[in-house]
Amino acid sequence: MATTASFQSAAEFRTVLDRVFTMMSEDPEIGPRLHAADVPQRFAFPDLDLVVNIRATYDEEYGNLIWVWSDDVDWEPRVRMEMASDTANRYFQGKESIALAVARRRIKTSGDVMAALTLIPIIKPVHAAFARVVEAEYPHLRI
Template identity: 35%
Template sequence: MGKSKYFKNKEEFVKVMTALCDRLKCDPKVGADVAKANVIVRFEYSDPDAAVTINGRDKPETPGDFISYCWDSKTPEPDVVMINSADFSHRFWHGKENPMLAIAMGKMKTKGDAAKALALLPAIKPAFKIYPEVLKELGRKDLVL
C-alpha cells in the first residue's frame, strides 16, 4: 500500500471525515434520503487504515439526526462493505470519482449488496458541494480540489 497524497495520518483523515459525517447525518436532504434507503454501509479505507459504518437503518439516538455512524467498529453488520483508499474517498466526495467505473477498474472493491450502496448515489450527490465547505471550515482549504 502507498501513502496518502492528501492526509498525513489516520487522525487527520478521521477528523475530516467525521466533520463531513456530522454535517450529513442531520442534513434534511442527504441524511433523510440515506435513511429512506434503509441500508447500512461500511467504508473500509487504506492509506491510512480506517473504517466507518454508516447506519441508515436504525433510528439514531440524537434528536435531529437521520442517520448515525461509528468508526472502526464491526457492528452493526453492514449490508455492503465498500473498500477503497482514503485518497479515492477524498476525490469521491469532491465528485471526481465514478464508483461504478472504479469497481470495474478495481480501484474500489465491494462485499455484499453493492447495488444497495450504488443506489445511494443520487441521495449523496448534494454532499459533493458540502465536502469542500467542510474542508474550508476545518482550515484545510489546501485540500479542496
Template identity: 30%
Template sequence: MSTFKDADEVYAYIGKAMEACVSDPKFVEATKDGTLVVLIKQTDPESYILVDFPGQKVLVGDAAAAASSTVQLRMSSDNANRFWQGKLNFTLAMAQRKVKLDGKRTTAMGLLPLTGPIFETYKAILTEAGREDLLVG
C-alpha cells in the same frame, strides 16, 4: 504518500461529511424505511467510518470496525478524498478495482445520485479547516 497524515484527519474531514449525509433531508427520506448501514474501510491511512442511515449516526475507528453493516465499501483514503469532491467516477473506479463494494449493492448504488450536495459540503469542510491542499482541481 497519502493525502491524510493519519486516521484522525480522515475522521475530521470525511467523517464530518458523512455526518452531513445522515442529516441531509434527501438522504433521510431515501433511507428512512431501509436498513442501509455502510462501513467505509479506507487504507493509507487505515480508517473505518460507519454510516448508519436509519439510526442517523456516524461511528469512526474501532467502534465503526466492530459494528454490523449491510454494505462494505473499501478504497484508499486518496480515492475517498477524490470521490467526496466529485472527482472520482464511482462506477469506473469499481470496474478498475480501485473501489470495492460488498453487500446490498443496489441499495448503495441507488444513493449515488444524491451525493452531489455532499461534495460541496466536503469541500467547505476542507476549506474551513485550511486544508486547501486536499482539494482536487
C-alpha cells in the same frame, strides 16, 4: 491518472470524514432520505488502517445516521467497500465516479452493491458542501 491530495494523518481523515457524515446526517433533505434507504455500510481505508461502519439511526437515537470507527458494532453491513483515503477524498469532492472507481478496482466492493449505488444521487449534493469545507479549512486536500 487522477489527481491526489493526501491527508496529513489518520486522525485528520477521521475528523474530515466525521464532518462529511455529519453534513449528510443533518441535512434536511439528504439525512431523511439516507435514513429511509437504510443501507448499512462498512468502509475500509487500508492505507490509513481505518474502518468505519455506518447505518441509519434507530427510533430512540438522535439524527439520521450513526457511524462507528470500528468493526465492533451490533449490525451487519449490507455493503462493504475498500478504498484508499485519496479515492474517498476525490469522491466526496465530486471528482471520482464510484462506477468507474469500482471498474478500475480503486474501490473493491462486496455485498449488495446495487443498494449502495442507489445512494449516490442522494449523497451528490454533499459534494459541493464538502468542497467548500476543503477550500476553507483543508486546502491541501483540494483536487
